[in-house]
Amino acid sequence: MNLLRIATRKSPLALWQSEHVADALRARHPGLEVVLVPLSTRGDEILDRSLAAIGGKGLFLKELEIAMQAGEADCAVHSLKDVPMALEAGFALPAILARADHADAFVSDVAPSLDALPHGARVGTSSLRRQAQLRARRPDLDIRDLRGNVNTRLARLDAGEYEAIVLACAGLQRLGLDARITARLDAPDWLPAPAQGAIAVECRDDAPDLHALLATLDHLPTRQCVEAERAMNRALHGSCHVPVAAYARLEGGRLSLDGLVGSARDGRAVRAGGEASPGEREALGTLVAQRLLEQGAGAFLPG
């Protein structure tokens, strides 16, 4: 193989992430030509409705998968947190890259922290997970919808539509916008989306050589953490319709996982955690999901 075509969304963040994967492949495989194939997805085009309303996060993947099936691209690069828990049949994730900052960012010009926001302040986010945690901590806030790419969201904050917004630190850092991070919202008080901060590479599962080439970018410690988080989310039937948060870390060879399920409407939330060896990561995810359900998480889950 001497040419690799990477299908990517066209947002500045998606292009940065795909270019990052391209650079990593070029560095490891001199002689391999790597090009980007930028494509538009429904998730990017429909901005006036919530993701949950238009069909969920899979919308960001579909067009890229069609391009791979049609032989127009060899692989696709995604933010793993946007990848559905059940991948489309016929596809695999040969590489999960080393995780960047997993935390959320509180971004505001009027207050140094979430707790310092004035009573009733307007906070922009369309993420049910972020809304649930905001309500749990500050029931007084006026939480308003905010979709679009990172630059669009910052522009709406700067235009005065909100006193604060919440974004992923990783996205801001990748775009060179670290200076916009007013405060990090981090574990254990605040949990990220499952797999936040991790980039994944997807390809068809019937191409072993391609799979092996891409797998050279895989970072096992990150995979161990994010697979535990995704197993928890899967066991809760998690999707972007549900406010589910999870964060796993490796310490001294042990994997620990914290999970949260909340209500975006009234601020109720349940938390649970657990610990296991990295080899037991799927079971750990299932166990923490079970503990969340025992605490009453079922009340916040659809169906």
Ligand SMILES: NCc1[nH]cc(CCC(=O)O)c1CC(=O)O
């Ligand atoms: N929901 C969109 C999205 N998907 C991934 C990131 C950030 C990068 C990452 O988590 O790896 C973002 C932006 C955000 O949530 O602020």
